[in-house]
Amino acid sequence: MRVNVKGISCSGKTTFSRELAERLRVPYLELDAVHHGPNWTEASAEELQARVRKFMASAHEGWVIDGNYEPKLGDLVLGAADRIVWLDPPLRVALRRLWRRTSTRIRDDVELWSGNRESWRGGFLGWNSLFVWTLRSWIRHRHEWPREFAADARVVRLRSVGEARRWLDEQ
Numbered sequence: 155m156r157v158n159v160k161g162i163s164c165s166g167k168t169t170f171s172r173e174l175a176e177r178l179r180v181p182y183l184e185l186d187a188v189h190h191g192p193n194w195t196e197a198s199a200e201e202l203q204a205r206v207r208k209f210m211a212s213a214h215e216g217w218v219i220d221g222n223y224e225p226k227l228g229d230l231v232l233g234a235a236d237r238i239v240w241l242d243p244p245l246r247v248a249l250r251r252l253w254r255r256t257s258t259r260i261r262d263d264v265e266l267w268s269g270n271r272e273s274w275r276g277g278f279l280g281w282n283s284l285f286v287w288t289l290r291s292w293i294r295h296r297h298e299w300p301r302e303f304a305a306d307a308r309v310v311r312l313r314s315v316g317e318a319r320r321w322l323d324e325q
Contacts, residue, residue: 185221
């Protein structure tokens with residue numbers, strides 16, 4: 155089974171994907187981890203594609219990949235996926251999680267990928283903050299993904315924590 159888990163920031167992608175990969179006994183890749191380099195530098199499309207291809211080639215029994223990097227990956231992950239899981243909780247749930255997760259990471263000085271750390275500015279202040287990115291992504295996905303995925307039988311849209319838990323329990 156090859157699964158791409160999609161959703162906005164703090165929709166639960168990482169937690170859900172790790173649990174799914176464990177249940178399916180397949181490797182897991184968090185796209186954020188291979189996209190963000192030191193000082194929040196972003197991988198080029200070519201670099202990201204090479205890293206993802208290498209992971210996919212090494213995962214002979216299947217994989218779980220979480221993330222939405224189609225502008226850089228094109229159809230690489232979506233085209234290879236047997237199942238696409240769209241985690242789509244209410245915006246208030248994601249924003250509450252965003253506040254809790256980001257403020258905890260800042261308070262506890264948590265190191266993320268490649269030595270990066272979150273900050274109040276990066277998390278909540280300005281047009282490029284994670285908070286604004288989450289809002290913009292939620293709006294964009296609400297408009298684009300239903301049309302994009304409407305005829306795709308591989309897509310499962312889970313709109314609550316309960317739906318996500320029930321779906322995982324069936325795997």
